[in-house]
Amino acid sequence: QVQLVESGGGLVQAGGSLRLSCTASERAFGRYAMAWFRQAPGKERELVAAIIWIGGSAIYSDSVKGRFTISRDDVKNTLYLQMDSLKPEDSALYYCAATRALGVRVTANYNYWGQGTQVTVSS
Numbered sequence: 862q863v864q865l866v867e868s869g870g871g872l873v874q875a876g877g878s879l880r881l882s883c884t885a886s887e888r889a890f891g892r893y894a895m896a897w898f899r900q901a902p903g904k905e906r907e908l909v910a911a912i913i914w915i916g917g918s919a920i921y922s923d924s925v926k927g928r929f930t931i932s933r934d935d936v937k938n939t940l941y942l943q944m945d946s947l948k949p950e951d952s953a954l955y956y957c958a959a960t961r962a963l964g965v966r967v968t969a970n971y972n973y974w975g976q977g978t979q980v981t982v983s984s
Contacts, residue, residue: 863887863973865957870978877947877982883940883957883975891935893973894965897942899953899980909955910942911965920965925951947982955980 864886873879881897896911910931912919919931930943940957954977962970 863890863893863959865959865973865975867955867957867975867978870955870980872981872983873947875947875949875982875984878943878945879947879980881942881944881955881957881978881980883942885938885940885959887938887959890933890938890959893959893961895931895933895940896958896960896965896971897931897940898956898958898968898971899951900956900977901953904953906956906968908966908968912940913965944980947980949982949984952981954978 865883867883869881894913897909898906899909900906909925910921912931912933928946932941956977957975958971959973960971964970
């Protein structure tokens with residue numbers, strides 16, 4: 862059982878930056894593909910970014926490409942999301958998730974989820 866704990870959310874003005882962190886309990890953290898999802902009120906949960914392994918491929922949603930950067934530290938069992946040039950539409954509850962499946966774009970493939978951290982961007 863992998864436990865994931867997010868931190869780093871908060872209130873920021875448009876144009877500002879935040880860095881989210883997600884710490885995993887699992888020693889085999891490096892064997893999982895990791896991702897950040899977000900869900901705004903009244904909207905479906907959407908994939909923001911995913912990363913397979915250190916130095917490996919990362920994917921981003923079109924809405925955050927060029928502004929957000931996903932990274933991981935397998936020694937610290939930690940996943941990061943650096944969010945720059947934030948916009949009000951980025952406001953949501955952000956979740957980290959883990960999977961061993963190959964289809965990292967498929968929400969249903971993620972077996973483990975954190976509780977989420979709130980990001981609010983004011984205009």
